[in-house]
Amino acid sequence: MWRGVIHQYRKFLPVTERTPVITLYEGNTPLIRAERLADTLGIRVELYLKVEGANPTGSFKDRGMTVAISKALEAGATAVICASTGNTSASTAAYAARAGCRAIVVVPQGAVALGKLSQAIMHGATLIQLQGNFDEALEIVRGVSERFPVALMNSVNPFRIEGQKTAAFEVCEQLGESPDLVCIPVGNAGNISAYWKGFREYREAGAISTLPRMIGWQAEGAAPLVLGRVVRHPETVASAIRIGNPASWKPALGAIEESQGAVGTVSDQEILSAYRRVAEREGVYCEPASAAAVAGLMKYCREGRVSAGARVVCVLTGHGLKDPQTALMSAPPLQTVEAKLEAVVRAMRLG
Ligand SMILES: *Cc1c(COP(=O)(O)O)cnc(C)c1O
Numbered sequence: 079m080w081r082g083v084i085h086q087y088r089k090f091l092p093v094t095e096r097t098p099v100i101t102l103y104e105g106n107t108p109l110i111r112a113e114r115l116a117d118t119l120g121i122r123v124e125l126y127l128k129v130e131g132a133n134p135t136g137s138f139k140d141r142g143m144t145v146a147i148s149k150a151l152e153a154g155a156t157a158v159i160c161a162s163t164g165n166t167s168a169s170t171a172a173y174a175a176r177a178g179c180r181a182i183v184v185v186p187q188g189a190v191a192l193g194k195l196s197q198a199i200m201h202g203a204t205l206i207q208l209q210g211n212f213d214e215a216l217e218i219v220r221g222v223s224e225r226f227p228v229a230l231m232n233s234v235n236p237f238r239i240e241g242q243k244t245a246a247f248e249v250c251e252q253l254g255e256s257p258d259l260v261c262i263p264v265g266n267a268g269n270i271s272a273y274w275k276g277f278r279e280y281r282e283a284g285a286i287s288t289l290p291r292m293i294g295w296q297a298e299g300a301a302p303l304v305l306g307r308v309v310r311h312p313e314t315v316a317s318a319i320r321i322g323n324p325a326s327w328k329p330a331l332g333a334i335e336e337s338q339g340a341v342g343t344v345s346d347q348e349i350l351s352a353y354r355r356v357a358e359r360e361g362v363y364c365e366p367a368s369a370a371a372v373a374g375l376m377k378y379c380r381e382g383r384v385s386a387g388a389r390v391v392c393v394l395t396g397h398g399l400k401d402p403q404t405a406l407m408s409a410p411p412l413q414t415v416e417a418k419l420e421a422v423v424r425a426m427r428l429g
Pocket residue numbers: 137138139165166233263264265266267268269270318319365367368395396397
């Protein structure tokens with residue numbers, strides 16, 4: 079039986095026998111070969127999707143949260159806090175509930191997908207909506223955690239990165255080697271840093287012999303890494319990466335440079351189109367932010383920057399069901415018909 083990432087990767091993680099392990103058995107997510115999606119790229123690549131929406135709360139944040147909460151508990155914490163575009167709050171709330179510890183989550187008002195908001199509420203977190211954006215929320219919770227005995231659960235907490243790097247381990251095991259290219263959405267930039275750390279550690283351990291190039295993707299309206307400056311009012315349909323001043327800016331640039339990777343932008347239209355394409359062609363429903371990785375790969379292929387035969391992994395960071403509003407908003411209008419067979423047949427447009 080799978081018992082979560084701490085149990086599985088203990089020797090790579092900063093835990094001891096004294097660390098209480100708080101887990102929802104996160105990790106061990108599918109790596110799916112995506113041939114029908116690859117067929118639309120205009121170049122032959124060996125494409126895989128790392129489906130992180132299959133984690134217990136529906137995003138990769140659980141990998142980091144199991145380590146961060148366990149270490150906080152070990153240090154005697156009785157309360158935890160985070161700022162969030164949604165998924166960190168859902169994960170913090172769930173793991174805190176499991177630990178019997180208080181959770182306080184601060185989110186930008188009106189900017190969090192409904193599913194994520196409902197998770198924080200259901201798990202009993204104290205939910206505080208801020209009249210401000212994510213970057214302001216993060217600055218505030220950092221201040222709170224310095225002044226009060228509440229442990230900070232954002233990815234500036236190094237234990238989050240430690241847990242998240244296990245996704246890179248899994249990808250290598252599932253492929254039997256390192257991929258050539260990893261496409262990943264970038265918001266606060268913790269995850270791209272975590273994957274790179276994971277790949278490097280696995281190579282040092284002799285588990286793989288090569289390293290992938292890390293390609294990070296930001297939304298056009300929230301692309302500080304690409305612009306090289308803070309974006310004061312980040313805007314994108316992909317709320318999970320609506321971040322203008324990423325906390326892990328430096329390590330992310332390090333990962334991109336060391337891996338001879340790149341960081342690029344995709345438009346909201348490209349994100350939404352990739353979002354539908356993954357769902358329609360592969361049966362995998364991810365959230366808009368996750369689709370930025372696929373949109374990015376599509377763009378990279380169009381620009382001729384991917385070599386034929388490359389083994390590519392797109393990291394689908396979160397589950398589409400967290401944000402059904404965006405799915406319905408970007409779809410054609412629903413059709414309703416009379417309760418008659420002929421009416422249904424007409425609507426089917428079969429003749
Ligand atoms: C948190 C999150 C991201 C961005 O990850 P960072 O580590 O902040 O760069 C992307 N997609 C989803 C679904 C997320 O929840």
